[in-house]
Amino acid sequence: MRSEILPTGQRSFIEEARRAQIIAAAIEVIAAGGFAKASLAAIAKHAGISKGVISYHFAGKDELMEEVVNQIYDTIAERVLTSMKGQETATELLRTQVLSVAGHMRGHRTQLQALGEIFHNLRDAAGKPRYGVQSSEELYTSLERLYELGQRTGEFRSFDIRVMAVTHSAAIDAMFEYWVVHPEHDLDAHAIELADLLESAVK
Amino acid sequence: MRSEILPTGQRSFIEEARRAQIIAAAIEVIAAGGFAKASLAAIAKHAGISKGVISYHFAGKDELMEEVVNQIYDTIAERVLTSMKGQETATELLRTQVLSVAGHMRGHRTQLQALGEIFHNLRDAAGKPRYGVQSSEELYTSLERLYELGQRTGEFRSFDIRVMAVTHSAAIDAMFEYWVVHPEHDLDAHAIELADLLESAVK
DNA sequence: CTAAAATTTGGCCATGCGGTCAGAAATTCT
DNA sequence: AGAATTTCTGACCGCATGGCCAAATTTTAG
Numbered sequence: 097m098r099s100e101i102l103p104t105g106q107r108s109f110i111e112e113a114r115r116a117q118i119i120a121a122a123i124e125v126i127a128a129g130g131f132a133k134a135s136l137a138a139i140a141k142h143a144g145i146s147k148g149v150i151s152y153h154f155a156g157k158d159e160l161m162e163e164v165v166n167q168i169y170d171t172i173a174e175r176v177l178t179s180m181k182g183q184e185t186a187t188e189l190l191r192t193q194v195l196s197v198a199g200h201m202r203g204h205r206t207q208l209q210a211l212g213e214i215f216h217n218l219r220d221a222a223g224k225p226r227y228g229v230q231s232s233e234e235l236y237t238s239l240e241r242l243y244e245l246g247q248r249t250g251e252f253r254s255f256d257i258r259v260m261a262v263t264h265s266a267a268i269d270a271m272f273e274y275w276v277v278h279p280e281h282d283l284d285a286h287a288i289e290l291a292d293l294l295e296s297a298v299k
Numbered sequence: 300m301r302s303e304i305l306p307t308g309q310r311s312f313i314e315e316a317r318r319a320q321i322i323a324a325a326i327e328v329i330a331a332g333g334f335a336k337a338s339l340a341a342i343a344k345h346a347g348i349s350k351g352v353i354s355y356h357f358a359g360k361d362e363l364m365e366e367v368v369n370q371i372y373d374t375i376a377e378r379v380l381t382s383m384k385g386q387e388t389a390t391e392l393l394r395t396q397v398l399s400v401a402g403h404m405r406g407h408r409t410q411l412q413a414l415g416e417i418f419h420n421l422r423d424a425a426g427k428p429r430y431g432v433q434s435s436e437e438l439y440t441s442l443e444r445l446y447e448l449g450q451r452t453g454e455f456r457s458f459d460i461r462v463m464a465v466t467h468s469a470a471i472d473a474m475f476e477y478w479v480v481h482p483e484h485d486l487d488a489h490a491i492e493l494a495d496l497l498e499s500a501v502k
Numbered sequence: 503c504t505a506a507a508a509t510t511t512g513g514c515c516a517t518g519c520g521g522t523c524a525g526a527a528a529t530t531c532t
Numbered sequence: 533a534g535a536a537t538t539t540c541t542g543a544c545c546g547c548a549t550g551g552c553c554a555a556a557t558t559t560t561a562g
Contacts, residue, residue, distance in 0.1 A: 114509090129426045132335075135549060146511050151551065153509095216419045223332040229480040253499070259474075259492040266473030267466045274465050277432040289462040296456070297500035317539090339520060349541045354521065356539095 115153050115163070118143055122164050127209040131217035158226075161218050165227065168204075168211045175200050186246030190298075191291045193242070194268065198287030201272050208272060236261045243298065252298040264294060318356050321346055322367050329367075330412040334420035361429075364421050368430065371407075371414045378403050389449030393501075394494045396445070397471065401490030404475050412479060415472070439464045446501065455501040467497060 121143035126134040136157060140147040154160040179196040183189045201208060218226040239261035246252035267290055275283045324346035329337040339360060343350040357363040382399040386392045404411060421429040442464035449455035470493055478486045 130422055130428070132420070132422060133426050136551085137549080147550090148512075148552085149510060157550065217335070219333055219335060223336045225333070229476050255496065255499075256488075256492045259489050260496065262473050262477050263470045263493060263496060266469040270465050270469030271462075273432050285459070286462050289459045290466060293458060293463065293466060293500050296502075297496050299499075314539095338518075340518080350520090351522080351542080352540060360520065 114149070118145075118150055118153060118160065119164050119167060122160060123168070123207055123210040126164075126213050127206040131213040134213075158218070161214050162226075165211060165214055168207045171207070172197070172200050172204070186242060186249060186251045187295060189242050190246070190294060193239075194291040194294065195287050197268055198271065198283055201275065202283055205276065209276060212269070212273070232265060235265055239264050246298060255298060260298065267294070314356065317352070318366070321348075321353055321356060321363065322370060325363060325367050326371070326410055326413040329416050330409040334416040337416075361421070364417050365429075368414060368417055371410045374407070374410070375400070375403050389445060389452060389454045390498060392445050393449070393497060396442075397494040397497065398490050400471055401474065401486055404478065405486055408479065411475060415476070435468060438468055442467050449501060458501060463501065470497070 122139045125139050125142050136150050137147050140150055176196050180189055180192050183192050215227045220226050240257040243252060243257045243260050271286050271290060275281050325342045328342050328345050339353050340350050343353055379399050383392055383395050386395050418430040423429050443460040446455060446460045446463050474489050474493060478484050
């Protein structure tokens with residue numbers, strides 16, 4: 097038994113490596129068979145370890161799932177925000193956001209599939225979604241700032257920025273899900289088309 | 300034991316009523332607690348009957364779920380298609396589709412919540428989604444016809460109708476999910492705003 | 503080298519699941 | 533009425549799940 101709970105920063109390298117290995121296995125199992133089939137036994141088997149190891153390194157299945165979400169979410173947020181740093185106008189920001197997310201998708205299909213599965217399926221003890229629309233609030237306000245900037249500078253017409261943010265976010269998710277089901281679909285072309293579409297919608 | 304399997308049209312009124320009662324109970328249980336908590340036991344308890352009755356009237360849980368989907372889907376399709384009958388131009392059709400779906404949502408929140416749960420969660424024996432993006436093909440082609448009409452008449456600009464259809468569909472779904480999580484949100488206003496947004500996107 | 507601590511194993515547990523069934527109850531038929 | 537059929541009940545089955553733990557093993561510390 098680990099003698100005490102340590103803050104994240106004080107975990108040993110070995111422990112951190114094991115946790116990362118388990119998280120990676122969880123992502124692959126979830127993406128391959130869906131959330132419902134991603135049992136601790138299945139994840140452990142895929143990682144080549146005993147089931148108890150997961151219980152040893154994570155407080156429970158819920159903590160494991162939240163760590164999976166955190167890791168994936170941090171990765172994409174960092175990439176997209178970085179790529180948007182250089183842009184000035186709201187139009188540039190809008191197009192860059194869409195294209196940069198799409199660019200991330202191609203290299204992280206499995207991770208984003210797992211993320212979607214957990215978002216749609218993970219529930220708290222009361223049966224309410226752990227993630228879901230309400231946990232997208234941060235993303236919505238971020239997109240709202242983008243559209244509000246465009247309205248302030250006169251680039252964009254007048255419209256409801258909340259509806260626009262919700263729609264924008266849904267359009268991105270749909271692009272990904274469509275591409276997952278139809279791998280031959282041209283993701284880049286879809287992204288460019290979507291950027292055109294959103295730009296046209298607000299001008 | 301029922302002596303034989305009869306075609307749908309030859310089921311007795313009593314049996315049809317029981318099936319409808321069970322389907323209604325299933326919808327309420329799924330909407331209230333999510334797909335994962337909607338066990339046969341929970342559905343039976345909510346309907347005030349024994350669990351075995353469900354097995355007696357349905358071949359299994361999967362058949363029950365498909366009947367739930369069929370009933371809900373038929374209801375909404377009929378309403379929306381009917382409301383679009385009177386319209387002529389692609390712009391009118393577009394706006395009517397969005398507003399009529401939103402109108403349906405307010406009176407059928409529970410049913411559509413259950414529909415979404417089943418769509419996102421029901422899997423076949425191999426673990427692949429029973430419904431999902433690929434089962435939206437019919438809806439996509441229907442929306443594509445609408446947009447293609449607008450392009451042919453010159454109402455709409457040139458764009459990829461498949462990307463537009465996928466985005467349109469996702470925007471509708473997102474509007475519903477956002478409203479479910481934020482019941483105080485003005486659904487009608489959102490629908491009008493979305494219709495403006497889509498119209499602006501294609502003109 | 504030895505003792506202590508950390509890590510892993512493999513089996514066990516209670517719980518809940520979908521599905522089944524014999525017999526009871528209700529309904530329909532003659 | 534009584535017999536035949538349909539419907540319902542409540543208990544039961546095999547199975548999978550997440551979590552747990554004593555003992556075995558490996559790593560670290562003195």
